[in-house]
Amino acid sequence: xxxxxxxxxxxxITARRVAVRAHMPWYWRALTFTGFCVVMVGAGWVTYQYGxxxxxxxxxxxxxxxxQLREEIRQRDATLAEMSxxxxxxxxxxxxxxxxxxxxxxxxxxxxxxxAALREDLAFFQSLMAAESKAAALTVNRFRVRRDAVPGEYRxxxxxxxxxxxxxxxxxKLQFVLKLEQGDRKYVLMLPAENEKKVTxxxxxxxxxxxxxxxxxxxxxxxxKSMQVRVFEKGAxxxxxxxxxxxx
Numbered sequence: 699x700x701x702x703x704x705x706x707x708x709x710x711i712t713a714r715r716v717a718v719r720a721h722m723p724w725y726w727r728a729l730t731f732t733g734f735c736v737v738m739v740g741a742g743w744v745t746y747q748y749g750x751x752x753x754x755x756x757x758x759x760x761x762x763x764x765x766q767l768r769e770e771i772r773q774r775d776a777t778l779a780e781m782s783x784x785x786x787x788x789x790x791x792x793x794x795x796x797x798x799x800x801x802x803x804x805x806x807x808x809x810x811x812x813x814a815a816l817r818e819d820l821a822f823f824q825s826l827m828a829a830e831s832k833a834a835a836l837t838v839n840r841f842r843v844r845r846d847a848v849p850g851e852y853r854x855x856x857x858x859x860x861x862x863x864x865x866x867x868x869x870x871k872l873q874f875v876l877k878l879e880q881g882d883r884k885y886v887l888m889l890p891a892e893n894e895k896k897v898t899x900x901x902x903x904x905x906x907x908x909x910x911x912x913x914x915x916x917x918x919x920x921x922x923k924s925m926q927v928r929v930f931e932k933g934a935x936x937x938x939x940x941x942x943x944x945x946x
Contacts, residue, residue, distance in 0.1 A: 819857065819909070835861050836868065836929065838941040843925045850918035856927060856941070859907045869932040872900045872910065880920040889914055902929070921945075 818840065841856040860868055874889035890897050902908060916922065922945040928937035 815855070836939055837861070838927060838929065838939060841927060841941050841943050843922065843943055843945045846913060848915075850920070851913055851915045852922055852945075853911070853913045854925065855909075855911045857907060857909050858902065858904065858929065860905065865905055867905045868902060870902045870930045870934070870938070871897075871932075872902060873928040873930065873937070874914075875926040875928065876914075876916075876922055877924045878916060878920045879923055880917060887916065 837859050839857040839859055841854075843852055843854045845851070846853045854874070858868075876887040876889065878885055878887055890900050899912060902910075924942055924944050926940060926942040929939040930936075931938045
């Protein structure tokens with residue numbers, strides 16, 4: 699009975715169900731999985747290419763468009779460089795033209811001033827000839843001092859004239875006395891200075907007239923209040939003539 703019960707439990711209605719499956723080696727399983735993956739990747743690539751074609755995208759067309767874009771950028775860069783070079787050249791030419799114009803303007807102003815001075819000299823000599831006296835006389839005429847363009851630089855101008863019927867050659871020298879102010883300080887400056895080498899610029903030798911022009915430089919912080927010219931005859935220690943002008 700016990701054996702019969704055992705057989706009933708194993709093979710009877712109450713026995714557990716057993717599934718019978720065919721045995722497959724592992725390498726077949728791996729090969730099947732690999733094939734499935736290849737099929738899926740291929741399907742994905744085909745789907746991607748088809749989607750790109752639907753969107754109007756081609757790899758060759760993209761490369762061609764990219765090359766055209768690069769060429770356009772290169773041409774624009776070349777055009778920009780050429781235009782920049784032309785602008786720089788035009789700017790330099792404009793600077794040269796402005797400098798040339800400034801030089802010409804200064805020359806015109808200088809020539810105009812010299813021409814006006816010559817006209818004044820001519821008018822002065824004409825009036826002097828009309829009122830010429832017999833007695834010889836030495837005079838200082840049109841003594842002027844003005845600031846120059848350079849800070850601290852001044853320019854002076856005067857005209858020495860001898861009048862009379864029997865005029866002899868005058869030989870001598872000039873000396874200038876400057877009265878200066880710099881802040882609360884007041885002092886005097888002599889021209890030519892003791893250590894100045896160009897003393898020939900202050901020498902005089904003329905018969906009827908001699909025009910004297912020159913410049914001097916002082917500290918830019920100083921101000922010239924007045925300037926006196928002293929005319930010495932050769933060998934004399936006292937001036938034969940003096941004239942003072944106020945500098946505004």
